[in-house]
Amino acid sequence: MRHSTRIAVGPVQFRIGSDWAAPIAALDQLYANYPQDDARPADATVRLFAARPWRRWLRPSVHIGGDFVVPDALPLPLSMGLLAAEMAMNLQVALGWRRHMLLHASAVAKNGRALLMSGESGSGKSTLAALLGEGDWRLMGDEFTLIDPASGDALAFPRAVSLKNEAIAEVAARVDPARLGPLLGGTPKGDIRHLIPRPEAIAAMHEPARPALLLFPRFGGQTAVERMGEGEAFVRLTEASTNYVAMGEAGFAALTRLVRETPAFGISYADSAAGMALVEQLWDEALR
Amino acid sequence: MPDRAYRAASPGALRVEPLGELTAIFDRRSMQTHLVVSPMPEILGLMDDVPCNAAALTARLAAAFDLDGEGDTCTIIAERLGELAAMGLVERA
Numbered sequence: 136m137r138h139s140t141r142i143a144v145g146p147v148q149f150r151i152g153s154d155w156a157a158p159i160a161a162l163d164q165l166y167a168n169y170p171q172d173d174a175r176p177a178d179a180t181v182r183l184f185a186a187r188p189w190r191r192w193l194r195p196s197v198h199i200g201g202d203f204v205v206p207d208a209l210p211l212p213l214s215m216g217l218l219a220a221e222m223a224m225n226l227q228v229a230l231g232w233r234r235h236m237l238l239h240a241s242a243v244a245k246n247g248r249a250l251l252m253s254g255e256s257g258s259g260k261s262t263l264a265a266l267l268g269e270g271d272w273r274l275m276g277d278e279f280t281l282i283d284p285a286s287g288d289a290l291a292f293p294r295a296v297s298l299k300n301e302a303i304a305e306v307a308a309r310v311d312p313a314r315l316g317p318l319l320g321g322t323p324k325g326d327i328r329h330l331i332p333r334p335e336a337i338a339a340m341h342e343p344a345r346p347a348l349l350l351f352p353r354f355g356g357q358t359a360v361e362r363m364g365e366g367e368a369f370v371r372l373t374e375a376s377t378n379y380v381a382m383g384e385a386g387f388a389a390l391t392r393l394v395r396e397t398p399a400f401g402i403s404y405a406d407s408a409a410g411m412a413l414v415e416q417l418w419d420e421a422l423r
Numbered sequence: 424m425p426d427r428a429y430r431a432a433s434p435g436a437l438r439v440e441p442l443g444e445l446t447a448i449f450d451r452r453s454m455q456t457h458l459v460v461s462p463m464p465e466i467l468g469l470m471d472d473v474p475c476n477a478a479a480l481t482a483r484l485a486a487a488f489d490l491d492g493e494g495d496t497c498t499i500i501a502e503r504l505g506e507l508a509a510m511g512l513v514e515r516a
Contacts, residue, residue, distance in 0.1 A: 366445025370458065380454070384438065387449040387456055391440040 150177035158216030179227035235281035242275035249344035259354035288343035474516030477501035
């Protein structure tokens with residue numbers, strides 16, 4: 136590949152190659168303050184390539200490749216190269232990671248304990264994590280959380296936060312513009328803008344945190360809290376894990392332990408302020 | 424319907440973890456996770472490598488859980504045994 140970079144996010148070392156300079160330059164800007172260890176072998180390889188050589192110049196479109204591929208992934212226009220890179224990085228981790236159980240969940244931590252939020256796209260888990268991370272919480276990740284099968288601890292995966300649609304303005308109003316990437320308009324996921332996590336969150340990305348609270352947020356509707364049983368939390372987390380089956384008994388053991396040791400709630404909230412207030416209240420009760 | 428006999432999976436084949444009202448069972452042979460509710464865990468807990476049919480199992484359940492064992496209990500247990508066999512958690516003897 137003509138252009139390449141290496142990025143370490145939590146325990147995952149990525150090697151990213153591209154036929155074009157722009158996506159790599161954008162990544163280098165977002166990940167400039169992440170720790171660099173060029174001597175470490177890459178865990179995951181991501182390739183952004185032109186389907187045909189001439190496509191690099193004429194109507195350039197980005198194909199995603201790497202150790203794992205999704206055959207029907209559509210190429211994206213070059214203007215969305217950063218989104219293609221993000222999707223490719225997610226894909227390699229979701230399909231290839233075996234050392235930890237991977238949960239499709241955001242996470243924040245306080246005093247060495249972690250709050251995990253799992254939900255579908257649109258549940259607000261990423262926005263809540265991003266907003267809490269601007270307060271007195273450490274952002275561990277907006278998309279993936281890793282669970283160490285041996286210790287039961289949560290490990291951070293603090294990639295650049297992918298803000299979508301309404302969340303962009305909400306977060307942009309509170310942060311230094313230098314921490315925001317370019318606005319990617321009209322992507323298949325709507326408008327996207329990346330947020331660089333606070334330096335403390337990046338510096339602490341190798342510090343594990345014991346899960347203390349598990350939330351399943353749902354954006355919209357009146358404020359509501361519902362205690363969730365161990366069995367339902369287990370079922371939901373098997374669905375939220377991309378590598379539960381591949382992990383075998385280690386995944387089974389990690390998940391049963393997680394739901395037994397961690398109180399779980401389904402929450403509904405009408406706006407971010409209500410959601411954050413609910414989180415703080417449940418956190419205080421969980422640690423009381 | 425004949426009252427078929429079944430035996431438990433070999434020792435160590437299943438990892439059974441109660442999670443509130445659900446019980447999660449990991450089958451080490453197939454690497455599959457099964458989620459079951461009562462009376463499945465109770466049935467599994469009362470079986471061993473000696474073949475056992477629904478009538479015998481109903482008697483064991485009645486003794487262990489203070490059931491009267493009358494009516495269609497035996498039919499229901501036979502159905503549950505068939506379902507456990509379909510999941511591979513018990514074997515036809």
